[in-house]
Amino acid sequence: MKTKDSSPVSRPRERIIETASRLFFRQGYCSTGINQIISESGVAKASFYAHFPSKEDLAIAWLRQREENWMQQLGERVGQHQSAEKRIAAMYTMWYDQICEEGYRGCGFINMAGEFSSEESPVRTCVRDHKNRVRQFVANHVLDQHRDTMTPGGYDELVDAVYSLFDGAIVQAQNFMQDWPIEAALKASINMLPHERGEIS
Structure with a gap:
């Protein structure tokens, strides 16, 4: 049985994309900052940049x-x-x-x-x-x-x-x-x- 931490939604990359999806739709790409995505997805800044070198890379993903x-x-x-x-x-x-x-x-x-x-x-x-x-x-x-x-x-x-x-x-x-x-x-x-x-x- 998978624990909460091993579920797909709990993985940093998926959480970042899920959070970005919500914010990009609600606020727009330009009005959404990386710090807000990091904060609301609950990941460390280093983890964010390990998955997405830039906000544009995140948008494409x-x-x-x-x-x-x-x-x-x-x-x-x-x-x-x-x-x-x-x-x-x-x-x-x-x-x-x-x-x-x-x-x-x-x-x-x-x-x-x-x-x-x-x-x-x-x-x-x-x-x-x-x-x-x-x-x-x-x-x-x-x-x-x-x-x-x-x-x-x-x-x-x-x-x-x-x-x-x-x-x-x-x-x-x-x-x-x-x-x-x-x-x-x-x-x-x-x-x-x-x-x-x-x-x-």
Whole structure:
């Protein structure tokens, strides 16, 4: 039986990332200092720097962990359905659940990217890579049944449109502090599907 000290949450690295996740979302990256993260995670300063040489390194570690968990959950939800219509609906449940769990705080990746002005920043690169993987997920696991029924150009346009609606919905929900942008984007995505027009009950 594991003791409390040996549980994953009690390990310094996990505590630091967990604390940073909460503070980055609540206060923003630039407004969150390393000393606050160290204090609230209950680790020694030497332990912090042993795991993360800089706050930017911590931000990247948090984003990568968030992506791993988020993409796994997305894959599980989408994988339960056969039609593109139901798979799209399953994607949007991610946003509804995120609003319930985290409030109207938007996308952690987009929020983080907005705090780094340089396009060469490793954080911005991390965010772009994540968004490319989400778009590729839409192409390979959500709309793939339409790939052979459309021209390559038409299929790419459909993927771009569905991905853009999905990714933009959480930003507008954050902006308006309401969930109607998610519902509107879901309906628009469904209406773009070839031969699958209809409403989600």
